[in-house]
């Protein structure tokens with residue numbers, strides 16, 4: 310009998326409480342297979358960012374464990390890339406130097422690193438803007454730089470916290486496609502936090518629904534890849550968005566976690 314492959318990320322009965330006594334996350338179980346793209350949705354304040362921080366090693370769980378490739382996460386590591394809602398670029402560094410920041414934190418960037426950074430800039434449509442400073446870029450361009458920066462060291466795991474929330478609808482769709490292309494190319498494992506139902510369904514293989522510090526539902530997304538405009542406007546896509554909406558309402562409790570297992 311074949312043994313199931315070890316998940317790339319494994320969250321096991323993970324809880325997080327604050328010293329004032331509040332429970333922010335309660336016994337979360339979740340697993341992400343290598344190369345899978347998972348989305349995490351839920352209302353504001355339900356604990357999404359806190360869970361992402363546990364996986365990133367920026368917070369330690371109060372109970373249970375988070376493992377990456379079977380090893381307990383003990384702090385932020387080089388194998389994880391992080392993209393925040395605000396692009397958090399350094400204003401005094403050019404686009405190219407912002408991109409190379411994760412490399413220059415550990416060693417002097419080499420010509421091969423520059424080539425890699427330029428290739429990523431090309432992939433996100435920013436060729437020619439290498440020498441600009443962040444204040445000379447639009448919001449969408451800054452988000453593209455932040456995305457490329459998170460991928461410059463080719464981390465096997467990418468964690469994104471509403472990275473496109475501030476963008477207009479068309480730029481957002483373009484960046485979603487850029488993200489899918491980049492992650493497919495490197496077989497990156499992804500956990501993506503969003504409030505946006507259509508964004509979660511379009512991007513993910515599986516969507517987790519959080520509510521009040523609990524994982525309430527799991528929705529598999531059996532849409533073919535690569536995904537494009539034909540998927541975005543298909544009846545199947547709309548039906549899945551509606552199913553996720555119901556799951557977020559809690560009005561369809563039969564979309565239970567067991568469905569994902």
Ligand SMILES: Nc1ncnc2c1ncn2[C@@H]1O[C@H](COP(=O)(O)OP(=O)(O)OP(=O)(O)O)[C@@H](O)[C@H]1O
Nearest residue numbers: 327331333351352353354355356357358359360504
């Ligand atoms: N250090 C802390 N001390 C006390 N409460 C905290 C702390 N950090 C987070 N919280 C609370 O925990 C809850 C979850 O916060 P979190 O940022 O994880 O939610 P979220 O789902 O990401 O929200 P949003 O969608 O608005 O970004 C919130 O009610 C927040 O106020």
